[in-house]
Amino acid sequence: MVLTTASVPDQDKVAYWRAAVGRALVPVSVAPRDDGPFSGRITTDRLGCLRVSTMEADANRVSRTPELISGSSEALIAVGVQVSGTATMVQDGRRAEVSEGDLVVYDTARPYSFDYPERFSTHVFQLPRHALGVSDAAIDQAVGTVIGPMDGFGAVLRPFLSKLATSVHSYSPAIGGMLANSVIDLLATLVTDGARPVPAEADTARSHLVLRIRGHIDGKLGDPNLSPELIARTHHISVRYLHRLFEGEGTTVGRLIQQRRLEECARELARRGRTSPTVSAVAQRWGFVSPAHFSRAFRTAYGLSPREWRSLRVEGVAAPRPDVLPVAALSAGGRA
Template sequence: MSPDSSCPEPEQPPGGTLCTTDSLPAHRRHAYWRESLSRTFGAVDFSVPDEVQGGTIRAVPLGRLRAVTVDGERLTTRRTRRLVPPSGKDEYVVVKLLDRGVARLEQDGRDALLGPGDVFVYDRTRPFRLSLPQSFRTKSLLLPRETLGLSENDMAHLTASPLGPDTPLGRVLSPFLAGLVDGAGTYPSRIGELMVRNIVDLLGVLADERLNRTSPDAPRGNRALLLRIQAYIDRHLADPDLTPHTIARAHHISLRQLHRLFESEDATVGRWVQRRRLEECERELGRRASGRPIAAVAHRWGFTSAAHFSRVFRDAYGMSPREWRDAHS
């Protein structure tokens, strides 16, 4: 689709692009919406009813990946064999959370009906059809296909096989994907890269599950457990009693097994908890709107001693919490 010269360029908020029809005259919204969808998702055929006037797209880069949130009305998107690009171009896989609405995805001989909370995958290097027949919100990651490290056969078992929020892996992947997309553009680069790697590992776990390759002692099985534990830690950072013993007990594993899981993270369990607490404190202290006293910020994220917090914060960031706040305000 060639660009419509009447369509404005997308806005450029910090960290990404924002395309919205909210401020456009009614007669320009439909054309701008179609052009915005094509600009975001590439060579795909979009069918948008004439009465649909638009929506909002927020796209933020995460290294070589993109995090995309779309709020819109009815549409159908498909990639026919004619639209599949030559090998090496536009080779992206889309991991999508249906946050609101219903959908239908067809790819690789499967026809999946989707509801709120479902996570699903489609491969843009092969034909597919995705229909969204009512108002919807989706949160997506666009990953270069090579980052997954999956064979053609593995990918063919992964597409159009939704994970519901009531499945064990879905309960981990759905909130993790939503949080990653919502927070894109705000993470320190190291944290963003780690979270993306975790998504990739979870997709590998899903592929193993679909191909019956799972084993309790398999590396990917351990990786899935580690991700669940890290998500648990994030939910309980404010608890001063969060310790390796309580974490191990909550996941019905031994303390030795817990420490072994964290050997790949270049940190002990205790150091990981402290690092995550510091990152949350650092982010809150750097926000202009945050008027909370420094001691209150430290307490909010699980530090019981203001002196200890100041010492470890200076060790991590090279300045005191007050100097950090002053520098970023």
């Protein structure tokens, strides 16, 4: 089944799309984010008790309300594969940021919302909750969560689901039924894996990776091209996973880079000697391309200009410690 707004009059497109999503997936409310004509296309097919759909649409907000849920006869578990674009999903008080390549698990029998800020595409796999054969506790723990493209079992499952979604129409009913049983087993594994507490050894490995990345940043501070994207590529992880690693560090990767650059500049400017490099030379050595940007960031962090800092330190007057940046430094942000 293919449903599209392509031939629908502009004034009827949103209502048509709401009905199309309700027919292919579950009834939801739809609120476009833009004023122009709305565009959407959804294809859906079945593999046994498994419904497989691919949805592409303009920016919009989708909500599954208690009123809509009360009119549904069956509780379904859904697994979405974000093909393009981003989304913010909320269910059971959990807020999940969904990026390209992520898997997201949700329960159609509970209120939820998806906010798509731009045009997007996603595959959706729906099956009866009871068909999973896993405990309610495991399902409750897994719904409303995102599994990144490099995270656990999701890294193995995502390519398979993406391929299956684009070829589901090519299988005979007999093969489709066999495939459905296999997919349900895989989705049950995904839910169980998502509900499992992180083992101590995995947490240790994550800590080691953070330390390795911090060491890499320290060794590359002079490279003006140092960025989260470059760091993630060097360590063979996604940018999203890199940011997740640093959520527990109390800072972002971009802020850490700038903080470490400012610390090294402050230390070098404070050294006493017969000959001292210029302020711009120090800034350039530690990765700052723009002297003006460096001066602003330095003053925000230390409350002094680089020249004032140097004069005070050379004269032996007390100044803020270069190894402790004030909170204001963290708002300077980003890549220098």
